[in-house]
Amino acid sequence: xxxxxxxxxxxxxxxxxxxxxxxxxxxxxxxxxxxxxxxxxxxxxxxxxxxxxxxxxxxxxxxxxxxxxxxxxxxxxxxxxxxx
Amino acid sequence: xxxxxxxxxxxxxxxxxxxxxxxxxxxxxxxxxxxxxxxxxxxxxxxxxxxxxxxxxxxxxxxxxxxxxxxxxxxxxxxxxxxxxxxxxxxxxxxxxxxxxxxxxxxxxxxxxxxxxxxxxxxxxxxxxxxxxxxxxxxxxxxxxxxxxxxxxxxxxxxxxxxxxxxxxxxxxxxxxxxxxxxxxxxxxxxxxxxxxxxxxxxxxxxxxxxxxxxxxxxxxxxxxxxxxxxxxxxxxxxxxxxxxxxxxxxxxxxxxxxxxxxxxxxxxxxxxxxxxxxxxxxxxxxxxxxxxxxxxxxxxxxxxxxxxxxxxxxxxxxxxxxxxxxxxxxxxxxxxxxxxxxxxxxxxxxxxxxxxxxxxxxxxxxxxxxxxxxxxxxxxxxxxxxxxxxxxxxxxxxxxxxxxxxxxxxxxxxxxxxxxxxxxxxxxxxxxxxxxxxxxxxxxxxxxxxxxxxxxxxxxxxxxxxxxxxxxxxxxxxxxxxxxxxxxxxxxxxxxxxxxxxxxxxxxxxxxxxxxxxxxxxxxxxxxxxxxxxxxxxxxxxxxxxxxxxxxxxxxxxxxxxxxxxxxxxxxxxxxxxxxxxxxxxxxxxxxxxxxxxxxxxxxxxxxxxxxxxxxxxxxxxxxxxxxxxxxxxxxxxxxxxxxxxxxxxxxxxxxxxxxxxxxxxxxxxxxxxxxxxxxxxxxxxxxxxxxxxxxxxxxxxxxx
Numbered sequence: 001x002x003x004x005x006x007x008x009x010x011x012x013x014x015x016x017x018x019x020x021x022x023x024x025x026x027x028x029x030x031x032x033x034x035x036x037x038x039x040x041x042x043x044x045x046x047x048x049x050x051x052x053x054x055x056x057x058x059x060x061x062x063x064x065x066x067x068x069x070x071x072x073x074x075x076x077x078x079x080x081x082x083x084x
Numbered sequence: 085x086x087x088x089x090x091x092x093x094x095x096x097x098x099x100x101x102x103x104x105x106x107x108x109x110x111x112x113x114x115x116x117x118x119x120x121x122x123x124x125x126x127x128x129x130x131x132x133x134x135x136x137x138x139x140x141x142x143x144x145x146x147x148x149x150x151x152x153x154x155x156x157x158x159x160x161x162x163x164x165x166x167x168x169x170x171x172x173x174x175x176x177x178x179x180x181x182x183x184x185x186x187x188x189x190x191x192x193x194x195x196x197x198x199x200x201x202x203x204x205x206x207x208x209x210x211x212x213x214x215x216x217x218x219x220x221x222x223x224x225x226x227x228x229x230x231x232x233x234x235x236x237x238x239x240x241x242x243x244x245x246x247x248x249x250x251x252x253x254x255x256x257x258x259x260x261x262x263x264x265x266x267x268x269x270x271x272x273x274x275x276x277x278x279x280x281x282x283x284x285x286x287x288x289x290x291x292x293x294x295x296x297x298x299x300x301x302x303x304x305x306x307x308x309x310x311x312x313x314x315x316x317x318x319x320x321x322x323x324x325x326x327x328x329x330x331x332x333x334x335x336x337x338x339x340x341x342x343x344x345x346x347x348x349x350x351x352x353x354x355x356x357x358x359x360x361x362x363x364x365x366x367x368x369x370x371x372x373x374x375x376x377x378x379x380x381x382x383x384x385x386x387x388x389x390x391x392x393x394x395x396x397x398x399x400x401x402x403x404x405x406x407x408x409x410x411x412x413x414x415x416x417x418x419x420x421x422x423x424x425x426x427x428x429x430x431x432x433x434x435x436x437x438x439x440x441x442x443x444x445x446x447x448x449x450x451x452x453x454x455x456x457x458x459x460x461x462x463x464x465x466x467x468x469x470x471x472x473x474x475x476x477x478x479x480x481x482x483x484x485x486x487x488x489x490x491x492x493x494x495x496x497x498x499x500x501x502x503x504x505x506x507x508x509x510x511x512x513x514x515x516x517x518x519x520x521x522x523x524x525x526x527x528x529x530x531x532x533x534x535x536x537x538x539x540x541x542x543x544x545x546x547x548x549x550x551x552x553x554x555x556x557x558x559x560x561x562x563x564x565x566x567x568x569x570x571x572x573x574x575x576x577x578x579x580x581x582x583x584x585x586x587x588x589x590x591x592x593x594x595x596x597x598x599x600x601x602x603x604x605x606x607x608x609x610x611x612x613x614x615x616x617x618x619x620x621x622x623x624x625x626x627x628x629x630x631x632x633x634x635x636x637x638x639x640x641x642x643x644x645x646x647x648x649x650x651x652x653x654x655x656x657x658x659x660x661x662x663x664x665x666x667x668x669x670x671x672x673x674x675x676x677x678x679x680x681x682x683x684x685x686x687x688x689x690x691x692x693x694x695x696x697x698x699x700x701x702x703x704x705x706x707x708x709x710x711x712x713x714x715x716x717x718x719x720x721x722x723x724x725x726x727x728x729x730x731x732x733x734x735x736x737x738x739x740x741x742x743x744x745x746x747x748x749x750x751x752x753x754x755x756x757x758x759x760x761x762x763x764x765x766x767x768x769x770x771x772x773x774x775x776x777x778x779x780x781x782x783x784x785x786x787x788x789x790x
Binding site: 010028031032034035038039043044045046047049050053056057060061062 | 100161164166167168169259260261264265268283290292293295342343345349350351352353355375
């Protein structure tokens, strides 16, 4: 009986050791995945800020007026073409 | 149990029991018997303990603090920090290249090509092909230098003493997602396992309305200047404008800790230690009025003199002030010969000029206040009259008016802009009173706005020299001061002088309403209504005269302006805009002891006429002696700006509220935005990317939010 108990305790110790190592490894793997997500969020945050400021610049009255003027010129050319 | 079995069991358990004893002994040996320190390269001792071993895995990334945000009086962002990456590479030569150097150079070329392509991975990159070519050339040069490739043999094995590791800057200001993704693809990839890329946090300064705010908001950047003989030179103009303010100097950043595994791959531990609170500087500018000021000034200057685009003014300045607060609402600068606005002086406070007749209201109000003249008394302003001979010619001085004037009251002197009349008034003031006049109006004194490279101007150094005989002072200085000569000033100084006349002699201009630091509002106090005040009847008399200057009275110097605006805008300015025109001919130093003759056209205007609230000053200088009048060239931009200002004010878009919460497109922290501090939806403009950001911005924002 005592041999059985001793064997079970030994198996338990080995299992605990393996489980601990596995959990720690899983922890690192999860943290590594979080780090990747964190980096991706950082990257997108920078992209978002850039797009925000670019949007602000492209929506300035001067820029919109320029775009409108270009559009009108193209429309004029198109109508002249169709008239001919 | 048989004796043999018992022996085996004892041996087995004895062996098992020996393991912990061995481990305990080993621990004791390492931690006690062998415990000690080794010296680092810096000479500091490194304790050989378990904590040291743990620390080997810890990494810290630094997150720098941004400079801060500059917003206009309505919360519109004028300058902000855009978070970017600075990408650095640390590359070790792989073993196959070390064994066979013929493989090394093609391998390097593949890295150069790969990085150069990655840096233009975004198809929306402006001038993509040119940028790619430029980056490719730069990276080839940088990598060749990092590995000292020119010292490596073409074939054979890697020399033992030659460094195998190259560290270099891949790029700064990386903020395009596709570029970031492309670069991350190289980091310890299967194809390039020896490439380690570090993405360091950095900022790029952005100015959403750059063309409108070069001088006043300023800049901190360097610019590439193409040289006449070819090549490019990097010119750093240094900080100017609001950017030079100390409160915008980057503060201490923060850090983020993470761990690295055995292959140096980072893994997450925690976000940034402390969120960085962005400083927000609330300027007094109004971007819509700034836009109008730049547009009006540019239109007038580009149109050229007498509508001839080949004859343009040398420079121009236009400023708009709110009299009740001294707030500078708009401040525009224009240069004829400048290709780079960043490198040009900002004319409203850096270019001096002789103000000419726009000082006459200041002179007459001062003389009236100190009792040197009676507003109702009349002066014989005829150059052939006895008074002229007796008081001016007898001093040996000649003064002329551009049209014949007879008997004029103080009101008439301003209306006709009579130099002779102004000289009579000036001669009534003593030398000490003239000194007091300069002091009272702030001529020759800094604006106190802490703006770098401000031109101070002032009177001639010998004007008040005690050794100068009084007769000579009266002949030269007193008469010249009366109509704005022997004195240089800037457009903003003129604006301050008028603000003092209307609001008290302690009044100052203000360019910053307040600063938010760590969520606390630090107010910049208004200094209007401080110091001695002129009597109301004195200010009213001058104000009324200036209202009549802009009328259809044929003697009024503003009658041309009145007629032009009636024709162009169908607006009768009389009673809407008050003002004073000025024209001065003077010599201006151009360096090397050379002087050129220049003419200044200037105008000071205000609205509403009954209770002046907004004041505009416009100055144009040209570098020849052809006729050039304030009423024709300086007045129209100022008047149009005042009309737009009045229009905005009537629509309720010129509001100035103290902001207790952060507004504008400012990000609190690109890494951790505290929800409680973010501006609620519907209040001001948003952080790019935040909820509501896709809503209208700038001019399209409804009046309730502007």
